[in-house]
Amino acid sequence: MSSRIEILNDGGFRSDGRRQYELREMTFDMAEQAGADGSASVAHGLTQVRVSVFGPREAKMRSQTIHDRANINVEVGIAPFSTGDRRKRSKGDKRILEFASTIKSTFEPVIQTALYPRSQIDIFVHVLQQDGGVLQACINATTLALANAGVPLLDFVCAVTGGVHAAAPMLDLTTLEENDLPHVTVAVMPRTGRVTLVSMETRLHVDRFEEILRLAGQAGGVIHKEMRAVVRERTKGLVDAMGAGVRTSDFAEDAMVADS
Amino acid sequence: MRPPSPSIPEKEFLFSTLEKSLRLDGRGLIEMRPLELTFGEELGHVDCTLGKTRVLAQVDAKMVRPLPERPFEGIISVHSEISPMASPEYESTGRPSDEEVALSRMLDKVIRRSDAVDREALCILAGQRVWHLRLTIHCLSDAGNLLDCACMAGMVALRHFRRPDVEVIGDEVTVHPPSSRAPVPLSLHHTPFSLTFALFAPSSSHTNISSQTAPITLLDPSLLEQRLASGTLSLALNAQRELCVVHKAGGVPLTPEEVLSAVNIAVQKAKELEKMVDARVREDWAMKKIEVR
């Protein structure tokens, strides 16, 4: 059915009016969620994901502790109403388990786990709406939630999806496009420009793959700028609010003592 | 009781040898362990060994009613399970282990999502009768890189398998036993091979993963290499230079060039594997004298 819709028309527009390299609107929301140590909501177009981070904290199960670093636990929930066909996925669904394990192994080397021996960091991912690029949204939201929780990270991890339509590469696919096109999700660490995650499940020629990989790497940089701006804005907001409260001489003195 | 993680001397020795581009079993960095395929009595039964890693794959087909939403397509199902017999690493607990999830998802992607088998060719009578192929993967022993071995076994089993010939006259389906008409091979679009690279962070500081120098990449990791690696890159591709699966989650970050160079190595390996698998399957078919006429 979807093949009836033109993916990329002669004028160079996609089905939702975007150009080939145009990303959808991104919304990064770092407002606090009561109870969580850090949380973030991310939307790429109509795809929407919320992530809460708890920890580092005492491990719930002692058998899960690792003597020299923190254990990372990722749980993914996909809301039944997130797709067109309302379907409840069980917790043991292999696809969801793989998804969680992908997020876990992506962040394991990025979080400085060695600073927190025997602790646990819980990452709860909730997919609220799906319209393509779910993995990309989950990775970006997890990065922001971890930054929000003050968990030390080596770098941001910024993910984006790329696809190819008849030799024409495009970025940030919707579900409609994902169903029809081979697509790759790439996550980059912007400081070094290296890719930490590459995930592809559809058939694609090696030469096309190369093109997309490079393109997605660049797009990751663009997303990074946006994410960084949001983190900075939030940090600045908190610093300003705290600065406003500092006026009693008594406190200032104490703050100096504490800082030195 | 799970065996403990490798000791410090093992870890340090492995890292020091890798810096010198040596491997403990004498292989080159991008050399695979010898692959051996042993075919069973029946068609579609293969025992695949990669060094000491061993996987048994078996295919059978039966006639079923197609799924209502796909009346013109046959059904393919893949069953895989890592039992504790493969290695003391695996325990039989309720929830599937990470390895098990990774394996069954990889098999699903390599065999089903990549469209390896022509499903429409499995249709006998539209909406009425189709072939249901069942591929069962038994992991007998894990000495490292079980993933590639299992995918290889599964694909070879599908290549080796032949289904009985059928004849459709009107609404009547006649199945010819192998004794009267030679069974027909499955129609495969392509044969993807899974190739896994283990990645090791360069230099002695293994905590610092974002260093500038290139990481050490090696193909077909052994058990020890796999356990000590800081990340893996799994590719599945066919001899026609088409990638079907790329899976790299975390681990050492790579530059796009490093990813592509691994892909290029894999392209070469896939071509060699294709040649070898093709020859072995034909050889076995010839030996079994399947053709009746």
Add this chain to the structure above:
Amino acid sequence: MQITFTSFPSQSGLRSAYASATKHATEDDEDAYMDVEPFDDFESDSSRLTCPGETLTSAQSFMRGHGTYVDNDDVISSVAGTVERVNKLITVRALRTRYNPEVGDLVIGRITEVQPRRWKVDANSRQDAVLMLSSVNLPGGVQRRKLESDELQMRNFFEEGDLLVAEVQAFFSDGAMSLHTRSLKYGKLRNGQLVTVPPILVRRLKSHFFSLPSGVDLILGLNGYIWVSKHVKESEREGEEGFDAEAVYSNRNDDIDDATRTAIARVTNIIRILAAHSVPLTDVVLLEAYEWAVEQDADVKGLLQEDVSDALVAAVTSG
């Protein structure tokens, strides 16, 4: 080649203050946030902000502290927060993080587990703290010898869910903290309620115990746990000699009259409001806020309304 984005109208009106819905960004954009100014004018700008992965300075001339790591001779930030420098040491302080304990800190915690000769205490840190049986005051005074019977009745002193105030005594090799309550100021908490705030809002003060008028006592735990309770008169506190185990480890609240209950609720709400606006909590600020609230004669519940709480914050911060 340009990578651009957005095609839907932004709905930022619906989103919270920190949401961003940027309309357009291209690769050629001036990088407005790329303030990689030389480190020299760093002193002038005392609150430089940074994000994970940002290079701060060269590792050859500076030392890395908390919140940073070194890669290829660069000191790089690993958290989002403010950069601080003490001589050659560079640290980045994250604005939202779990409590980072130091010896001598006053904390409030909740018992999570009773183990042989020790309690596990949740104190909002990266691991549960440990309170050894030998680190608490036991009935019979300081000189009294440990008895095996104490081990058997540990739940008579503290059991799961009990709140307590304690001091950080030392650290174990794995970084877990050990607490002690060997002072009459410390011990089990009764007659009040707990408020939690981000730990960064509680700074080290001369004293973390203080009383507000209208009979409310406050204990500001450095781990962000704050105890608001009924005032206990100086004379009624258990003296050194008359250590009354029954009273110290009692699980029953005293009688609390309605006026005091209201006062406790009011203080609690004030703390919640100030924390939501990231106002650092000190005795001065709290006292001022409390007086303002009483002056306005706002009812306890009404404080939480947005206009009232904004006015409260404005009154307290404008000075």
Add this chain to the structure above:
Amino acid sequence: MSVVLPGELVPAQHVNLKLGPGLQQEAASQVTATRAGILEHSANNSRWWVESNSRRYVPAPQEPVVGVITGRLGEGWRVDIGSAHNASLDALAFEGASRRNRPNLKVGSLIYARVSLAHKDMEPELECFDAQTRKAEGFGELKGGFLVRCSLRMSRNLLDPNHFLLPLLGSRFPLDAAVGVNGRVWISAKEPKQTIAAARCIEGADPDGGGMDQLALKMFLDSLDF
């Protein structure tokens, strides 16, 4: 040479009969095999045992083993020696160890130790010195080198002074080795290549692996580059 299977009666008789691994006395003078293997006995027929090969180590007192530290256990460590249960190693069971001065072992360290207690109902215990003389006698932490895992038979062979392998390797390059009868051999040579060659030779000569004899192994060793 006679092969016995589990359940077979063994003609072992002596006034002072001592039964080794794989044999069990059922009735007064009936000895049966519990393991498949080759029945062996001492020259004077007093000691009998079944020579077999397996990979699972069952601890027996006084045997040297190579273990991996898996965790702390009170005043000592928990050690994996490949047996059904982890062994324990006391911090004081080292040469020159005292309450103040204890060896610095980390999780993952390798040790060469002797089984001091092996009882079917108790955790095995290890010691890294001779309990009488309190001297190390070669036991202690193994630093550097590499750990080779082999069958139990192979490790027993390596301990046999008449076996060809270690002298053969020693004639080619200097080599340190610590052989544990639990199927673990620690080797250390100057060059990583030599260590790899030694590891591959042990695997090649293992009756449960390559199964090469002296001649084949010599050729194999010559084909390696070290």
